[in-house]
Amino acid sequence: MADFYVAGRERKLREWQTDNSVKSYLKAKKDFDELYGYIQKTGDVELLRNALRNPVYAFQQMRKTKDIEATMTAMNQSRDKAISIEKKKNVNNDIIPVYT
Numbered sequence: 001m002a003d004f005y006v007a008g009r010e011r012k013l014r015e016w017q018t019d020n021s022v023k024s025y026l027k028a029k030k031d032f033d034e035l036y037g038y039i040q041k042t043g044d045v046e047l048l049r050n051a052l053r054n055p056v057y058a059f060q061q062m063r064k065t066k067d068i069e070a071t072m073t074a075m076n077q078s079r080d081k082a083i084s085i086e087k088k089k090n091v092n093n094d095i096i097p098v099y100t
Contacts, residue, residue: 035059038066 016022035058039048047065051058 031059035062038062 032055035051035055038044039051044065047058047061050061
């Protein structure tokens, strides 16, 4: 009888793990945990404000900053310079003025 009970629980667990909504939730949770950890580590207030307004946008900004930091580290430059470059890139909300 115990074997049937264990087999039933294992089957339900496998069904639960293959459900797309569960996979989506686990991925989102991992992403938000990463964002939370990054904000705690860096103390980036602007990123925290963005996370409160739009977490997906904040996650994208974090990824961009991490990519720039990795590039700058490879080039032996500081994190502050990487962030200042990112801020300069986002002036005018990435709108390029066109003169006619």
